[in-house]
Amino acid sequence: MTSIDTPRAGAAEAGAPPAVRLDRISKTYGNSTAVDDLCLDIAPGEFFSLLGPSGCGKTTSLRMIGGFTDPSAGTVLLSGEDVTALPPDKRNVNTVFQSYALFDHLSVADNVAFGLKRKGVARAEIRTRVAAMLERVQLGGLGDRKPGTLSGGQRQRVALARALVNRPQVLLLDEPLAALDLKLRRRMQVELKQIQREVGITFVFVTHDQDEALTMSDRVAVMNEGRVEQCGTPEDVYEHPASRFVASFMGTSNLVPGTYRDGQVVLDCGPALPVGPRDGVADGAAVSLSVRPEKIWLSDFEPGMALVRGVVRETVYSGPTTTYLIELAPDVTVSVLEQNTDRSRMEDRWCGGESVEIGWRPEHCLVLE
Amino acid sequence: MALRTPSGPPGPPRRRSASGTRLWTWLMLPGTLWMTGFLIASLILVATLALGTTDPLGNPRFGLNFDNITALADPAYRIVLLRSLVFALIACAVCLVVAYPVAYAIALHGGRFKHLLIAAIVVPFFANYLVRMYGWSVVLSDDGPVLKVLRAVGLADGHTRILQSGVGVIAGLVYGFIVFMIIPLYAALERMDLSLIEAGRDLYGGPLRTFFFVTLPATRQGAAAGAVLVFLPAMGDFVSAQLMGGPDQIMIGNLIQDKFFQGQNWPLGSALTMLMMAVLFVGMLGYLRRTRKDEAEAAR
Amino acid sequence: MTLRPLHRRHRRGTDRRPRLALAVTAVFFVLLYLPIGVVVLFSFNAQKSLTVFKGLSLRWYTAFFHDNVLIESLGMSLRISLVAMAGSVLLGVALALGLVRCRTRLGSLAGLIMLVPLITPEIVTGVAAMLLFKGMGITLSSGTVMLAEITFSISYVTVILRSRIAALNPEVEEAAMDLGATRWQALRLVTLPALLPSILASAVLVFALVFDDFVLAYFTTGVDPQPLSVRIYSAIRFGVQPTINAVGTLMLAGSIGLIALALAIPRLFGRRGGLDLLSGK
Numbered sequence: 001m002t003s004i005d006t007p008r009a010g011a012a013e014a015g016a017p018p019a020v021r022l023d024r025i026s027k028t029y030g031n032s033t034a035v036d037d038l039c040l041d042i043a044p045g046e047f048f049s050l051l052g053p054s055g056c057g058k059t060t061s062l063r064m065i066g067g068f069t070d071p072s073a074g075t076v077l078l079s080g081e082d083v084t085a086l087p088p089d090k091r092n093v094n095t096v097f098q099s100y101a102l103f104d105h106l107s108v109a110d111n112v113a114f115g116l117k118r119k120g121v122a123r124a125e126i127r128t129r130v131a132a133m134l135e136r137v138q139l140g141g142l143g144d145r146k147p148g149t150l151s152g153g154q155r156q157r158v159a160l161a162r163a164l165v166n167r168p169q170v171l172l173l174d175e176p177l178a179a180l181d182l183k184l185r186r187r188m189q190v191e192l193k194q195i196q197r198e199v200g201i202t203f204v205f206v207t208h209d210q211d212e213a214l215t216m217s218d219r220v221a222v223m224n225e226g227r228v229e230q231c232g233t234p235e236d237v238y239e240h241p242a243s244r245f246v247a248s249f250m251g252t253s254n255l256v257p258g259t260y261r262d263g264q265v266v267l268d269c270g271p272a273l274p275v276g277p278r279d280g281v282a283d284g285a286a287v288s289l290s291v292r293p294e295k296i297w298l299s300d301f302e303p304g305m306a307l308v309r310g311v312v313r314e315t316v317y318s319g320p321t322t323t324y325l326i327e328l329a330p331d332v333t334v335s336v337l338e339q340n341t342d343r344s345r346m347e348d349r350w351c352g353g354e355s356v357e358i359g360w361r362p363e364h365c366l367v368l369e
Numbered sequence: 370m371a372l373r374t375p376s377g378p379p380g381p382p383r384r385r386s387a388s389g390t391r392l393w394t395w396l397m398l399p400g401t402l403w404m405t406g407f408l409i410a411s412l413i414l415v416a417t418l419a420l421g422t423t424d425p426l427g428n429p430r431f432g433l434n435f436d437n438i439t440a441l442a443d444p445a446y447r448i449v450l451l452r453s454l455v456f457a458l459i460a461c462a463v464c465l466v467v468a469y470p471v472a473y474a475i476a477l478h479g480g481r482f483k484h485l486l487i488a489a490i491v492v493p494f495f496a497n498y499l500v501r502m503y504g505w506s507v508v509l510s511d512d513g514p515v516l517k518v519l520r521a522v523g524l525a526d527g528h529t530r531i532l533q534s535g536v537g538v539i540a541g542l543v544y545g546f547i548v549f550m551i552i553p554l555y556a557a558l559e560r561m562d563l564s565l566i567e568a569g570r571d572l573y574g575g576p577l578r579t580f581f582f583v584t585l586p587a588t589r590q591g592a593a594a595g596a597v598l599v600f601l602p603a604m605g606d607f608v609s610a611q612l613m614g615g616p617d618q619i620m621i622g623n624l625i626q627d628k629f630f631q632g633q634n635w636p637l638g639s640a641l642t643m644l645m646m647a648v649l650f651v652g653m654l655g656y657l658r659r660t661r662k663d664e665a666e667a668a669r
Numbered sequence: 670m671t672l673r674p675l676h677r678r679h680r681r682g683t684d685r686r687p688r689l690a691l692a693v694t695a696v697f698f699v700l701l702y703l704p705i706g707v708v709v710l711f712s713f714n715a716q717k718s719l720t721v722f723k724g725l726s727l728r729w730y731t732a733f734f735h736d737n738v739l740i741e742s743l744g745m746s747l748r749i750s751l752v753a754m755a756g757s758v759l760l761g762v763a764l765a766l767g768l769v770r771c772r773t774r775l776g777s778l779a780g781l782i783m784l785v786p787l788i789t790p791e792i793v794t795g796v797a798a799m800l801l802f803k804g805m806g807i808t809l810s811s812g813t814v815m816l817a818e819i820t821f822s823i824s825y826v827t828v829i830l831r832s833r834i835a836a837l838n839p840e841v842e843e844a845a846m847d848l849g850a851t852r853w854q855a856l857r858l859v860t861l862p863a864l865l866p867s868i869l870a871s872a873v874l875v876f877a878l879v880f881d882d883f884v885l886a887y888f889t890t891g892v893d894p895q896p897l898s899v900r901i902y903s904a905i906r907f908g909v910q911p912t913i914n915a916v917g918t919l920m921l922a923g924s925i926g927l928i929a930l931a932l933a934i935p936r937l938f939g940r941r942g943g944l945d946l947l948s949g950k
Contacts, residue, residue, distance in 0.1 A: 409785070474690040492932070499905065601790055642793055653788065
């Protein structure tokens with residue numbers, strides 16, 4: 001799966017060279033392959049996420065853009081310029097590290113000023129730019145403090161300010177929110193997105209959290225075992241997963257095994273469901289039907305919906321929603337997510353052991369090989 | 370386009386290494402060359418001179434002659450070597466027996482004071498070795514406090530002496546190097562998962578059985594490391610025998626010192642040095658094989 | 670029988686104080702400090718006796734400060750310690766950095782060479798150094814002591830620094846390079862400042878160790894002012910000299926102060942655990 005075409009027009013066609021282009025990049029350590037013949041274009045000004053489980057090669061890819069890891073093969077281009085041979089200090093990209101990697105012996109202001117000093121920017125300009133940047137990340141007045149005295153969220157902001165103040169072509173972020181607690185993380189997600197929109201710098205964001213990737217990104221590349229499984233807008237990737245891996249990695253997905261035949265999928269558990277003709281799926285191929293839990297209905301069915309009978313095995317109430325685990329056949333269970341708008345009262349909910357009918361619109365179900 | 374069709378074959382890598390091996394090598398070089406030049410070269414020199422001779426004026430001459438090696442077979446030397454070995458091993462054993470309870474008490478029952486207590490042991494041990502040994506010899510002297518106490522409780526009579534005896538020399542070695550036993554034991558005991566002891570109490574019952582079946586095995590590597598760290602300097606020591614022992618207690622270190630300073634027979638002194646190194650080498654090999662085996666067992 | 674055991678306070682790990690171990694520890698501490706106490710006490714003795722205390726006096730200290738030979742030796746020891754400290758810290762820090770970062774075969778060889786002094790009895794290093802100097806036709810002097818002490822001390826510095834460097838977050842150095850620093854600048858501006866507490870601590874430790882060392886000094890010293898420890902050695906071999914009690918007390922005070930300082934330095938810089946400094950040896 002070296003290349004996947006997506007409907008979205010890339011930067012190359014718009015005339016300007018992509019902010020980042022990875023051209024057939026590979027990285028091997030001894031016998032293991034971290035990144036496998038990867039090609040990727042990232043448009044200027046884009047918020048781009050590399051999403052995948054740990055060990056999928058996303059951090060290695062990021063490190064090769066930053067210049068901390070030498071690719072075993074392939075080329076890294078920044079704005080059309082080959083930088084593969086350049087060390088990190090010669091590349092106009094900056095990184096926000098997972099550990100923040102702050103300089104503990106320097107004050108917050110000196111941390112932020114570090115890059116500008118290396119570039120030989122005039123003192124007065126350094127002072128104003130550092131002050132403005134600290135203001136922007138809401139750290140005004142903390143410039144004299146040592147990083148060790150700051151909270152986790154504040155340290156994160158220092159790391160961000162220290163990178164952004166250099167006005168890099170591309171900002172690389174390696175799971176920068178992983179160390180924060182959930183509430184702070186949600187707030188920083190919104191803030192990061194805001195800052196990115198304001199400064200207009202290309203962000204390349206590495207994360208293993210699909211929520212994070214979906215909320216923040218313009219585009220997401222889902223990686224697995226050193227390769228990109230799918231690349232596209234959050235909606236693309238979530239609504240139209242191109243593979244079983246993507247479907248199951250992007251949130252909960254029900255995968256029901258079956259066989260494709262004449263525009264129908266015959267489920268292993270019995271019923272045949274019309275799914276319409278599918279290109280590239282051979283008759284008799286073993287497939288999985290993928291339906292998101294929130295796209296399955298439990299009542300008020302519309303005409304044309306695919307309907308299946310099952311037995312409620314478990315009812316999980318979680319505030320705004322209720323999740324039902326419904327067994328269609330032995331070993332085939334789907335989860336169904338319902339908003340608690342109608343069934344607000346206990347007695348209205350389905351109970352374990354009840355036989356129910358579930359249904360979904362044909363366009364909401366995907367056929368995955 | 371998110372993912373483009375590849376353009377051409379992947380090119381060969383052509384770049385400055387991202388790991389910066391060259392700088393690290395340059396940083397490493399001066400120290401390594403210094404150590405090689407002064408230490409390794411000088412050790413080789415000792416080995417070479419062990420095969421040399423002395424001219425009539427007593428000056429060392431290089432050569433290829435095994436007289437010094439055969440001279441080592443002399444019973445006089447054999448006794449000294451054997452004595453050194455026995456003294457050093459007994460000192461190791463005494464260090465273990467004394468250091469274990471001390472490390473145990475501090476690591477497991479030291480509470481808030483544990484760092485302070487271990488510092489109170491370590492700090493004086495790194496203070497001047499000679500002054501400490503000198504003070505120790507005063508304490509162990511015929512009318513020093515130790516013998517006074519022993520006499521008072523009836524464990525010694527008017528003729529008992531500690532100095533000028535093997536006991537004195539061993540006491541000196543123990544006092545000199547016991548810290549090298551305490552530190553690794555303390556580290557091992559502190560690292561030990563305390564729930565092991567609780568599990569042991571569950572499985573074996575009594576505290577004594579727990580100690581022998583759980584605590585002791587868990588700290589065996591610390592004890593082995595401590596034994597090596599005590600054995601090495603104890604074998605080479607010559608101060609203890611000089612201050613605490615008499616003419617019948619001299620160790621191999623004293624012989625070497627004598628050959629280089631009083632006797633002026635450097636080749637023979639070199640041969641004695643090599644003999645000592647050989648004994649230590651065998652000891653180290655034994656230790657390494659032991660730890661390898663332990664690690665292999667732990668890995669399984 | 671009462672039901673007391675049921676209400677016994679539960680201690681983590683063991684629920685009973687090991688009386689034997691505590692007794693051994695108490696005796697150990699007494700015997701550990703007794704010799705030091707004796708030296709200190711009798712350095713203030715008005716009489717020459719080493720067994721009977723006959724009133725307080727500073728006469729042995731006065732005697733020491735009026736003994737030109739001993740004062741010269743003290744100065745020599747201080748000079749040797751300073752030079753050895755500077756030399757071994759310089760070489761040792763660089764060596765430690767190289768050893769941790771350089772994963773080549775040369776690196777592992779250097780790592781082995783570095784360990785040799787730690788597993789060789791001092792008498793062997795002393796004999797070997799003396800033979801080397803004599804063999805090269807160098808007259809033994811305070812200079813040869815300095816060279817020998819540097820060689821021996823590099824290992825200490827390297828062992829202490831190596832664990833600290835390995836514990837550093839590699840991303841910090843990468844961050845510096847990311848911000849435009851060359852590898853060398855990153856080392857100078859970020860890594861070395863982060864290592865400063867350990868470097869200072871190892872410097873103080875080396876100073877104290879060299880100042881106290883006598884085996885190596887004894888084999889490599891010449892006849893120009895000998896290091897103080899060599900003087901002490903000659904003195905205590907030839908019987909009781911109360912002046913030595915005074916010198917010894919001063920040296921004990923000095924080195925205990927320095928070692929305590931070395932242990933305290935990491936804490937002064939706001940890091941915990943100074944004791945790991947010594948875990949290497």
